[in-house]
Amino acid sequence: MSSLHIGLDAGGSSTELLARASTESLSSPKEETRLQGDGANPERSGHAEAVGTLAELVGEAVRRHPATQLRSVCAGVAGAGSGERRQALAGRLHRALSEVAPRARVRLVHDARIALEAAFGNASGIIIIAGTGSAVFARTEAGTLERAGGWGYILGDEGSGYALGRAGLRAVARALDGGPATRLQALLSNTYGANSRAALVGNVYEAELPLQEAARTVLEAAAEGDAVAARILDEQTDALARQVAWLAEREATIAPQVVLFGGLTKNAHYVETLGRAVRGALPANCSVQPASCPPVAGALRLALREDPGREAASNAPEAPPVVSLCA
Amino acid sequence: MSSLHIGLDAGGSSTELLARASTESLSSPKEETRLQGDGANPERSGHAEAVGTLAELVGEAVRRHPATQLRSVCAGVAGAGSGERRQALAGRLHRALSEVAPRARVRLVHDARIALEAAFGNASGIIIIAGTGSAVFARTEAGTLERAGGWGYILGDEGSGYALGRAGLRAVARALDGGPATRLQALLSNTYGANSRAALVGNVYEAELPLQEAARTVLEAAAEGDAVAARILDEQTDALARQVAWLAEREATIAPQVVLFGGLTKNAHYVETLGRAVRGALPANCSVQPASCPPVAGALRLALREDPGREAASNAPEAPPVVSLCA
Structure with missing residues (x-):
């Protein structure tokens, strides 16, 4: 049978x-x-x-x-x-x-x-999960599980969809106050009312729109060269890459190979930016690639x-x- | 009568x-x-x-x-x-x-x-309110009310008690991951369980402890020279000062005199740091002082x-x- x-x-x-x-x-x-x-x-x-x-x-x-x-x-x-x-x-x-x-x-x-x-079967390595939240995990050569990040939307989740979306909406709020102009304002005006204080506040606090849904727009604007969105993406992926570096420093017996999982890693510009940040934060012999399984x-x-x-x-x-x- | x-x-x-x-x-x-x-x-x-x-x-x-x-x-x-x-x-x-x-x-x-x-009676001027939340308001010479900031705890409230407290707890999370050490970890260990991932996460997400109550500790650590806490305070007060500058740029007929209100402005180190940031962001002839009424x-x-x-x-x-x- x-x-x-x-x-x-x-x-x-x-x-x-x-x-x-x-x-x-x-x-x-x-x-x-x-x-x-x-x-x-x-x-x-x-x-x-x-x-x-x-x-x-x-x-x-x-x-x-x-x-x-x-x-x-x-x-x-x-x-x-x-x-x-x-x-x-x-x-x-x-x-x-x-x-x-x-x-x-x-x-x-x-x-x-x-x-x-x-990602690795029985071998050692590091994974980054970047979806609505984010986290970094590793398997040491001895087979134990180690983690960094994954602190949730209040305490962390750097580089996550929620963090990117929230940062994008904050940038819009700043633009409305007189801060740096950003294409995000026009791009988010229909969905989040990003053209007016009252509409934006109402959508976020009363309608409680999910902030992570603004992440795609932030990635889009960053890829098109919007300086504010590009800076958000750089800051967020740098912060996530730092978690990888801390984890690798903490545990010497983790192989410096990194595989990316999660919804955001289906976006080519995100993968490219995060990959660059991670390669900058790890030893030169590291590899970084999206998950194949x-x-x-x-x-x-x-x-x-x-x-x-x-x-x-x-x-x-x-x-x-x-x-x-x-x- | x-x-x-x-x-x-x-x-x-x-x-x-x-x-x-x-x-x-x-x-x-x-x-x-x-x-x-x-x-x-x-x-x-x-x-x-x-x-x-x-x-x-x-x-x-x-x-x-x-x-x-x-x-x-x-x-x-x-x-x-x-x-x-x-x-x-x-x-x-x-x-x-x-x-x-x-x-x-x-x-x-x-x-x-x-x-x-x-603060100003009928005259023009700017106020900063820094309590659990934060906001900036001004009265123009024509008597109209203008505002910046005040976007609430998700979209902004830079320099507020909530923002300071949350940033302090995030710094603790980073320290637990292997990031920069900070005295905040010891100082917040009793109240927020800042010595362990599980306790910190439980206190913030399950017990829902008010994050703004960590602000006092951040101010204390910053005043004592903790580099992480000092940087948080600088970043937050700089962001609040930028809102003042945007507001003053937007409306030419606002007198550059700034008065500070709110619970945080009872802390001398906060007032000193915010005052420096605001003076740096406004014309040289500006005045900044805590409210006397x-x-x-x-x-x-x-x-x-x-x-x-x-x-x-x-x-x-x-x-x-x-x-x-x-x-």
């Missing part, structure tokens, strides 16, 4: 699932299925709802592979918090999956863990590794990398 | 009342009463509660001056918003006072108006000026400045 292994990447706004059905033979064809569901951040939506979303996606994947046995599930969960909370959540997920997969191994890890796995591929790899039958049977060349999703 | 005039300064955390009982004769003795009540910000606590607080204070002042007739009330109200809202609030206040003072004139103005009156004294002056009987009777040397509260 074929085996089924499932990786999950549970984020705040959506959850990715990657399933692989395979026989033990390495030469037989593999079948991969990718599903997407709602966000499943237990800190935001509560444990029950997060677990419900994950279990539903797993159930759907199992239904699509009727002639398989689900052997292992690995979920990377954003905001799963400390070890204790994560364990409680893992127990809940295990119970929720007991019907569809009574014998499957269920593992729940920090979301950084699956991204590190996707999504975090969910790392989750699937961990799920494959988690399956004891599999290891025993194959006496194990390392589980082949998940390639279908990777560039 | 003696007349009673009342000024009110309604702020977010407390309301000040200043009452003066006097006869028409300028030479007769004046009696002043000062009362303090709860905050009365209509945007925060609602119109009904704000008006209730003001009416209660006025009633108490009237009871303390039984042999007088209340002739006029002027209230400076923080967050009274646009003209329309202010008018609705004024109508409500008028009705609330109709029992204690059926014939009194009731006026409700922007809180900046009473501070400008306290509280805003409520401006409200009382406006109340005195509001009384038509008074003007007609005295054929009017200008109402004498309120001196008892002023340095």
Whole structure:
């Protein structure tokens, strides 16, 4: 009978699932299925709802592979918090999956863990996650997880969508006061009312528009040469690069290879600017590049590794990398 | 019969009342009463509660001056918003006072108006308000009100208690990541858990400790020579001084005299640093000094000026400045 292994990447706004059905033979064809569901951040939506979303996606994947046995599930969960909370959540997920997969191994890890796995497998390296928030993680040569940044929207998250958007709107406020003119004012006038004090204040404080949605406009204006927007982007990416440097200084046994994840790293100008800043902050032999595999591929790899039958049977060349999703 | 005039300064955390009982004769003795009540910000606590607080204070002042007739009330109200809202609030206040003072004139103005009156009377000048938030206002020679800054805690409020406190806590987060060491970490360890990531994050995001309460510590550390804290203070006061400069550039008919209001301006090191920044940003002939009269004294002056009987009777040397509260 074929085996089924499932990786999950549970984020705040959506959850990715990657399933692989395979026989033990390495030469037989593999079948991969990718599903997407709602966000499943237990800190935001509560444990029950997060677990419900994950279990539903797993159930759907199992239904699509009727002639398989689900052997292992690995979920990377954003905001799963400390070890204790994560364990409680893992127990809940295990119970929720007991019907569809009574014998499957269920593992729940920090979301950084699956991204590190996707980027470096077992090797050492550094990842930068730059989405609505931002954070830097590393895997040391001894395999421990280290972090810098990721302080949230009040205390930090430099270089994140929220920080870029907020800085852009602040620049607009300054322009309205008589400060440096910026194209951002015209570009944000429809969405944020950036042409008038009352409209801007109303949109930010009363309508509570998400500030991170202004980030795209800041990137656009910076790429077009707007000096104010370009300065914002430089300052923010420099601050994020500094976190990488601090982390690398703190731990000598981290390989100076950096992989970029997160929504912002789909923007070429952002990647170029952040890449320059990181190369400036690290030793000359460092490498910096956007991720070629999504975090969910790392989750699937961990799920494959988690399956004891599999290891025993194959006496194990390392589980082949998940390639279908990777560039 | 003696007349009673009342000024009110309604702020977010407390309301000040200043009452003066006097006869028409300028030479007769004046009696002043000062009362303090709860905050009365209509945007925060609602119109009904704000008006209730003001009416209660006025009633108490009237009871303390039984042999007088209340002739006029002027209230400076923080967050009274646009003209329309202010008018609705004024109508409500008028009705609330109709029992204690059926014939009194009731006026409700922007809180900046009473501070400008306290600082400059009818003359032109600039005020900086630096408390939990910050803002800059000016009265032009033509008597119109101009403003800069005051964008609230998300979009600005440079140089405010909130901005200083948040910057201090961000500096602590950076220090924990491996960035520049700062005495702020030790100084804020008891109150904000600044010695550990988990405690700091928990205090800011879960316990939602007010960030502005870290401002005093930032000022203390800056005064003691902590480089990180000193830089925060310089950056924040420079940004606030720039707002003053923009405002002065925008309107040529504003006298370059600056008076400082707000809780932060009770700190000598803050006043010194902000004063230096403002003098650096304005023409050489400018003056910068802390307020010698509280805003409520401006409200009382406006109340005195509001009384038509008074003007007609005295054929009017200008109402004498309120001196008892002023340095």
